[in-house]
Amino acid sequence: MRTDTPQTIYRKDYTAPSYLVDTVELGFDLDPARTIVANRMTMQRNPDSSRRDIELYGEDIELVTIRLNGKTLDEGAYAIEGSILRIPDAPDSVTLEIETICVPESNTTLSGLYVSNGNFYTQCEAEGFRRITYFPDRPDVMAKYMVMLRADKEKFPVLLSNGNLVEEGELPDGRHYAKWEDPFKKPSYLFALVAARLVCQEEQFPLADGRTALLQVWVEEGNLDKTDYAMQSLKHSIRWDEERWDLELDLDRFMIVAVGDFNMGAMENKGLNIFNTKFVLANPRVATDIDFQGIEAVVGHEYFHNWTGNRVTCRDWFQLSLKEGLTVFRDQEFSADMIGTDTGRAVTRIDQVRTLRQAQFPEDAGPMAHPVRPDSFVEINNFYTVTVYEKGAEVVRMYQTLLGREGFRKGMDLYFARHDGQAVTCDDFRMAMADANGRDLTQFERWYSQAGTPIVQAETRYDEAARTYELRLIQTCPATPGQPEKLPFHIPVAVGLLGKDGRDLPLVIDGQPKGSTAVLELTEADQTFVFSDVPEQPTPSILRDFSAPVILKHGYSDAELVHLFNHDSDPVNRWEAGQRLAMARLLKLASDIALKNPAADAPNASARTAVLEQMNLDEVFVQAMRAILVDESLDPAFREQALLLPTESMIADQMDVVDPLAIHMARQFVRADIGVRLRAELLAQYQANETPGEYSPDAASIGKRALKNLALSYLCAAPDAESLALAERQFDEATNMTDRAAALGALVHGRAPVAPDALQRFYDEFQSEALVVDKWFMMQATAPTTDVATVRELMKHPAFTLRNPNRARSLVAAFCTGNAVQFHAPDGSGYAFWAEQVIALDALNPQVASRLARAMDRWRRYSPALQEHMKKALQQVAGQGKLSNDVREVVSKALAN
Ligand code: B3K
Ligand code: ZN
Numbered sequence: 001m002r003t004d005t006p007q008t009i010y011r012k013d014y015t016a017p018s019y020l021v022d023t024v025e026l027g028f029d030l031d032p033a034r035t036i037v038a039n040r041m042t043m044q045r046n047p048d049s050s051r052r053d054i055e056l057y058g059e060d061i062e063l064v065t066i067r068l069n070g071k072t073l074d075e076g077a078y079a080i081e082g083s084i085l086r087i088p089d090a091p092d093s094v095t096l097e098i099e100t101i102c103v104p105e106s107n108t109t110l111s112g113l114y115v116s117n118g119n120f121y122t123q124c125e126a127e128g129f130r131r132i133t134y135f136p137d138r139p140d141v142m143a144k145y146m147v148m149l150r151a152d153k154e155k156f157p158v159l160l161s162n163g164n165l166v167e168e169g170e171l172p173d174g175r176h177y178a179k180w181e182d183p184f185k186k187p188s189y190l191f192a193l194v195a196a197r198l199v200c201q202e203e204q205f206p207l208a209d210g211r212t213a214l215l216q217v218w219v220e221e222g223n224l225d226k227t228d229y230a231m232q233s234l235k236h237s238i239r240w241d242e243e244r245w246d247l248e249l250d251l252d253r254f255m256i257v258a259v260g261d262f263n264m265g266a267m268e269n270k271g272l273n274i275f276n277t278k279f280v281l282a283n284p285r286v287a288t289d290i291d292f293q294g295i296e297a298v299v300g301h302e303y304f305h306n307w308t309g310n311r312v313t314c315r316d317w318f319q320l321s322l323k324e325g326l327t328v329f330r331d332q333e334f335s336a337d338m339i340g341t342d343t344g345r346a347v348t349r350i351d352q353v354r355t356l357r358q359a360q361f362p363e364d365a366g367p368m369a370h371p372v373r374p375d376s377f378v379e380i381n382n383f384y385t386v387t388v389y390e391k392g393a394e395v396v397r398m399y400q401t402l403l404g405r406e407g408f409r410k411g412m413d414l415y416f417a418r419h420d421g422q423a424v425t426c427d428d429f430r431m432a433m434a435d436a437n438g439r440d441l442t443q444f445e446r447w448y449s450q451a452g453t454p455i456v457q458a459e460t461r462y463d464e465a466a467r468t469y470e471l472r473l474i475q476t477c478p479a480t481p482g483q484p485e486k487l488p489f490h491i492p493v494a495v496g497l498l499g500k501d502g503r504d505l506p507l508v509i510d511g512q513p514k515g516s517t518a519v520l521e522l523t524e525a526d527q528t529f530v531f532s533d534v535p536e537q538p539t540p541s542i543l544r545d546f547s548a549p550v551i552l553k554h555g556y557s558d559a560e561l562v563h564l565f566n567h568d569s570d571p572v573n574r575w576e577a578g579q580r581l582a583m584a585r586l587l588k589l590a591s592d593i594a595l596k597n598p599a600a601d602a603p604n605a606s607a608r609t610a611v612l613e614q615m616n617l618d619e620v621f622v623q624a625m626r627a628i629l630v631d632e633s634l635d636p637a638f639r640e641q642a643l644l645l646p647t648e649s650m651i652a653d654q655m656d657v658v659d660p661l662a663i664h665m666a667r668q669f670v671r672a673d674i675g676v677r678l679r680a681e682l683l684a685q686y687q688a689n690e691t692p693g694e695y696s697p698d699a700a701s702i703g704k705r706a707l708k709n710l711a712l713s714y715l716c717a718a719p720d721a722e723s724l725a726l727a728e729r730q731f732d733e734a735t736n737m738t739d740r741a742a743a744l745g746a747l748v749h750g751r752a753p754v755a756p757d758a759l760q761r762f763y764d765e766f767q768s769e770a771l772v773v774d775k776w777f778m779m780q781a782t783a784p785t786t787d788v789a790t791v792r793e794l795m796k797h798p799a800f801t802l803r804n805p806n807r808a809r810s811l812v813a814a815f816c817t818g819n820a821v822q823f824h825a826p827d828g829s830g831y832a833f834w835a836e837q838v839i840a841l842d843a844l845n846p847q848v849a850s851r852l853a854r855a856m857d858r859w860r861r862y863s864p865a866l867q868e869h870m871k872k873a874l875q876q877v878a879g880q881g882k883l884s885n886d887v888r889e890v891v892s893k894a895l896a897n
Pocket of ligand 1 (some may be wrong): 125126264266267301302305324381384538
């Protein structure tokens with residue numbers, strides 16, 4: 001916690017490290033109250049640097065001794081300023097020995113070395129290693145590590161670190177030791193240790209080159225019945241990386257450790273991945289289909305980092321997307337390949353598009369907007385964002401779209417050939433792609449340097465006589481903080497043309513046949529593409545497979561959208577047509593409701609309800625939904641996606657002044673009207689998509705459950721007694737958590753009389769399963785009936801604590817970000833609650849606090865009266881004397897003009 005003015009760090013100020021580290025020997029005497037860390041490192045002056053001083057970072061640690069080439073340095077020989085320890089005029093070759101003390105048990109930040117449920121864990125990315133020892137803690141300093149762990153044997157029987165176990169044994173006083181050696185050079189952010197009472201599931205797994213590797217999944221006792229899926233996902237990941245990219249596991253041993261207190265999803269420490277329990281523990285009783293999918297994706301993600309992140313890492317933190325965007329792309333491809341079918345792939349793609357629209361587009365349009373490769377930051381932990389991750393993955397995907405799968409693979413191979421063992425930049429990646437394919441990707445660099453979501457406006461013209469079809473694409477990009485003007489992007493726009501019969505017309509451009517989908521390269525602000533030999537007026541399917549992270553605008557008629565919804569051969573655009581149909585209706589309804597009561601934040605619910613009573617969804621839309629719902633030739637998973645309405649926040653994004661209550665009422669109305677009008681079809685699908693027998697998280701079963709439970713939620717949106725009885729029966733009889741939680745959600749959100757009782761029974765049954773208790777809190781936090789007072793009551797529940805990030809997120813953050821109607825209560829009580837919680841959390845854990853702080857990002861989009869309350873809350877946080885850099889950066893950017 002700092003009180004001084006936070007410093008902004010700029011990408012342009014990068015300088016090479018003055019010293020490079022060859023080897024690091026770390027000795028830990030682990031004690032929760034007082035851990036002694038001995039660090040012996042050999043260093044050389046960096047020939048690429050002109051500086052002669054050694055620069056080390058340290059935070060929240062007590063320096064005991066420091067020796068340089070065997071001689072203790074007295075206080076005049078070095079200087080500590082803030083978190084930098086500087087040794088001026090050091091010799092070219094140096095051995096530094098540093099002893100420090102830290103207090104893991106009082107480290108609530110969960111960065112550095114900390115204690116969770118009595119066990120020791122570390123988290124070093126981005127800058128946690130400096131909370132363990134003084135070190136040139138920056139990713140371009142890569143060294144070989146040798147680690148000695150010493151701890152009480154009874155309390156901490158398991159001692160783990162990166163690489164290979166080289167020695168272990170007993171020590172006096174009931175202590176024991178383990179010595180680990182990592183054969184690979186690595187940056188300090190990949191260091192990890194675990195000292196704990198744990199058990200593991202393990203097996204020997206054959207690798208492609210004939211070696212075998214020992215795989216382990218470590219968990220607390222009592223959770224061994226929940227490790228199978230993580231282990232299976234790990235094996236699939238290893239195999240997939242071998243088969244798709246020829247990338248092998250380079251260690252003899254690979255470990256995953258699950259911990260209940262963790263700031264994010266998981267961490268890719270070399271050979272010793274540390275995971276949030278949420279992304280390891282699963283069995284059908286406690287985990288939903290989405291949890292299973294999350295485990296597969298995150299286990300894959302962390303494993304894939306071994307090459308994209310660890311073997312080739314980032315030169316500096318501005319390059320974070322080099323590893324994160326690329327690794328998200330890899331985990332997305334992995335998840336898609338695991339399903340294997342074309343629609344399965346498309347469904348994963350639709351999910352990705354939803355995430356972008358739900359979270360990344362708003363970020364790109366708000367006060368925290370930043371390029372995929374940011375130019376500056378105050379606190380790097382604030383830049384582990386959907387922009388760096390998900391938009392970064394879209395940027396990587398665009399290379400593949402532009403270069404083709406083979407061309408992209410050539411680029412990857414060249415990237416590894418050039419940079420294995422190095423710390424590099426996003427430009428290095430782009431150059432590998434360009435050079436491997438003989439392509440000029442200069443303009444493509446703007447995807448890394450310019451923030452904001454580009455808008456592509458499409459205009460079309462069919463010339464019947466000439467049989468030509470013109471597609472004019474105009475691109476613009478809104479201003480973002482610090483970037484008033486944007487230059488045109490290099491945008492791959494995949495296009496198909498549908499004939500009247502719904503089939504793809506063959507495409508011809510400049511006399512060249514292009515198949516049924518052409519990837520147009522939009523590089524200018526305004527560019528026209530001409531298709532020839534077009535026999536009839538087509539319906540354009542633009543941005544197929546969501547070929548670029550842009551907003552496509554085109555004046556589609558309802559008839560054209562229905563045509564695309566019924567026939568587009570590209571499932572993503574087929575889904576998209578349905579979203580457009582739904583969005584138009586939701587927006588119209590929301591604005592009608594909002595208009596009935598211009599003082600949107602003093603809602604007159606009955607006037608608004610009166611509007612709804614006169615409303616009726618048009619038959620065109622209902623019929624379009626019906627057609628998809630009953631189309632047995634379509635995968636249930638796809639039908640579920642196609643019937644899912646845009647979320648409240650996506651609707652909000654489209655409104656000039658956001659009216660949360662009007663949006664909620666509009667969306668509820670559409671759901672209820674669908675529930676009534678398609679009742680028979682929904683009931684039939686509910687029955688047709690049951691998954692009796694043993695639970696399996698395969699894609700087909702997951703798709704069925706998703707469609708069945710969507711049908712249930714529409715039916716219960718009405719909500720009539722019969723539908724609620726159906727939900728109640730499902731709740732009572734379900735044999736897996738997916739169906740159990742879906743039924744409970746339908747009861748709670750449908751305000752069923754039995755809901756309170758069902759919630760209580762659910763809690764009683766699962767109170768010893770922390771991850772299920774999180775679900776229990778979250779379900780209540782996001783129910784539109786839950787107001788601030790109820791959340792405050794829930795916070796008094798014995799199972800609630802702000803100290804556990806999962807728990808804090810499941811109640812406090814879920815309410816602030818997932819319950820718009822109540823959070824934006826007209827009296828500002830939601831915002832006051834937010835300010836209070838951000839301040840309380842900041843004292844414990846700045847990273848979690850800062851995430852919560854972002855809930856207020858888009859405050860300027862609400863009515864003046866709400867803005868007034870929001871500004872007050874933001875100012876209250878900003879006015880705190882003691883505030884972390886993390887939270888200060890977020891709130892000051894929100895308040896800046
Ligand atoms: N690399 C880590 C994220 C670290 C976040 C530090 N605040 C997990 C991942 O992306 O795989
Ligand atoms: Zn990652």
